[in-house]
Amino acid sequence: MTTAGDRVELTEFRAEVRDWCRAHIPRDWRATQTVATGAEFAAFQQDWFQTLRGAGYAVPHWPREWGGGLPIPRQVVLYQELAAHDAPRLVLAFVAIHHAAATLLAAGTEAQRNRHLPAILDGETWVQGFSEPGAGSDLAALSTTARRDGDDYVTTGQKVWASGAQYADWCLLLARTDPNAAKRHGISYFLLDMRTPGLDVRPIRQATGESHFCEIFLDEVRIPAANLIGAEHAGWQVAQRTLGAERGLTMLELAERLGNAGFRWLLESCAQPDPGGRRPIEDPVTLDRLAIFETEITGLRALCLDLVERHDRDTAGPADASIVKLYYSELLQRMTDFGAELGGVAAHSVLRKPMSGGWESGAWVLDFIGSWEWTIPGGTSEIQRTIIAERGLGLPREPVVR
Known part of the structure; x- marks a missing residue:
């Protein structure tokens, strides 16, 4: 139940966000980003993320110990005011601060969280490697394989519609580790370093002229077993937490x-x-x-x-x-x-x-x-x-x- 005190607090917070927006949102961002190169776009996105981070507005939905903790009513006000003042969107950080963070917080190990959550705050960019040419809406039909080989999983396959993959440092990857199991029961979930040998990213030129989507090709890519999220073959359940973000x-x-x-x-x-x-x-x-x-x-x-x-x-x-x-x-x-x-x-x-x-x-x-x-x-x-x-x-x- 919202009290009179809560309403006053939210009114004060709204005024605070409005003042911040007037002072920090670049007035010419639409004009400059219309003619920006890919490198200029990526640099602008990194700068804007750090500007929001400095105000405590970049990851308000994260737990307090990781730099978030803003109550839900305040988060609502924040997004309302950012939209009302025509703030740029966090396009490149979206997968990192929502999908990757939700996955790490729900199913990651302490070492994985300690490695990646601070790095995301420093600008680490992520892409989602879920969909495939034969597994879009029916995601469980994916055919990318990952077989255990010592301390690694050797991964081969193709992903598609990977938004922003050409800018990404890391990938949330689903691969089939048990080809004999039922569709949803033989999938595992991995954190993939995009600099790993055997990985090829190819942007797809769209009807708009942009290349927002990409294909990712994996040819015997070795992923350390320490980068497995959750239990082996239990990736489908972990993926539901990702999509829920x-x-x-x-x-x-x-x-x-x-x-x-x-x-x-x-x-x-x-x-x-x-x-x-x-x-x-x-x-x-x-x-x-x-x-x-x-x-x-x-x-x-x-x-x-x-x-x-x-x-x-x-x-x-x-x-x-x-x-x-x-x-x-x-x-x-x-x-x-x-x-x-x-x-x-x-x-x-x-x-x-x-x-x-x-x-x-x-x-x-x-x-x-x-x-x-x-x-x-x-x-x-x-x-x-x-x-x-x-x-x-x-x-x-x-x-x-x-």
């Missing part, structure tokens, strides 16, 4: 960014005159669509806040995260599609967008193409609906056609 506050941050920068760009686009001199915002149909989007954003924010609170109380339902992911990803797609419609032919001539931004940059065609990152990876919209139906509503599983 995407829930709650990370979704709330994305929802706030969509409701701030995303909706603001829509309003600005609607205020621009078309070739005939008419402004879309003067059209009642356009106003209706804007009103619908604003209502949907309000609903998304409420869903995210509810998920955060339920997750904190350990009362979240088995399908709650799927509901939020489905709602966010399809709303993002509809909004960017509408923005591309408003932009018309001219929107197709915008070929660059800020590298440290999200999927709501106002470069509408690029944003729309990028929005498909959310309705496909991490479980397609169809899979999310199945989870909601079966785990949330208790509907029977579809019969298997033989």
Whole structure:
């Protein structure tokens, strides 16, 4: 129950974060990051992470002994204000501070935590090596193998859709250690040094012109047995803790960014005159669509806040995260599609967008193409609906056609 004292404390904290944002968020970051090279992007991301770290805002969700410990209500305020002030996103640090940290804290050894958590705070970058050409939504179908050889595991295979792998120092890797076990029971979880011999990273050029995704090829790569996370063959269970890090506050941050920068760009686009001199915002149909989007954003924010609170109380339902992911990803797609419609032919001539931004940059065609990152990876919209139906509503599983 929130008391009057709690509300006063949060009001004071919000004012503190607002003052900090006004003083420290680079005013020109969107312009400079639109023309940045890969090296400039990586340097900017490292500098911005350390700026947030200096204020205690980089890893508020971590335990206090590791530099976090910010209460959930304060974390909510922090992400709301960072979004409201159009702060750059922590693109390169995302896997490290969420997925890697959650995995290490839940299943890592003391030596693994002591080695990597301080290094992450100093800028160590991570990539997630889960998906494969034949194992995307059905992750348990992965075929990368790891066989024990003395004090090492010798690993061979291919990973794909590895975001930011060209910048990564370490990789969270799933590999099959028991080829004869059932799909989910023969997988192990490893920490892989990206400088290991036999490893090849190949960026994939996307339709937007960026190379955010990468392929990782492993040819007899030796991983020390000390880098095994959890028990051998028990990697599937550990991976669920990794994927669970995407829930709650990370979704709330994305929802706030969509409701701030995303909706603001829509309003600005609607205020621009078309070739005939008419402004879309003067059209009642356009106003209706804007009103619908604003209502949907309000609903998304409420869903995210509810998920955060339920997750904190350990009362979240088995399908709650799927509901939020489905709602966010399809709303993002509809909004960017509408923005591309408003932009018309001219929107197709915008070929660059800020590298440290999200999927709501106002470069509408690029944003729309990028929005498909959310309705496909991490479980397609169809899979999310199945989870909601079966785990949330208790509907029977579809019969298997033989």
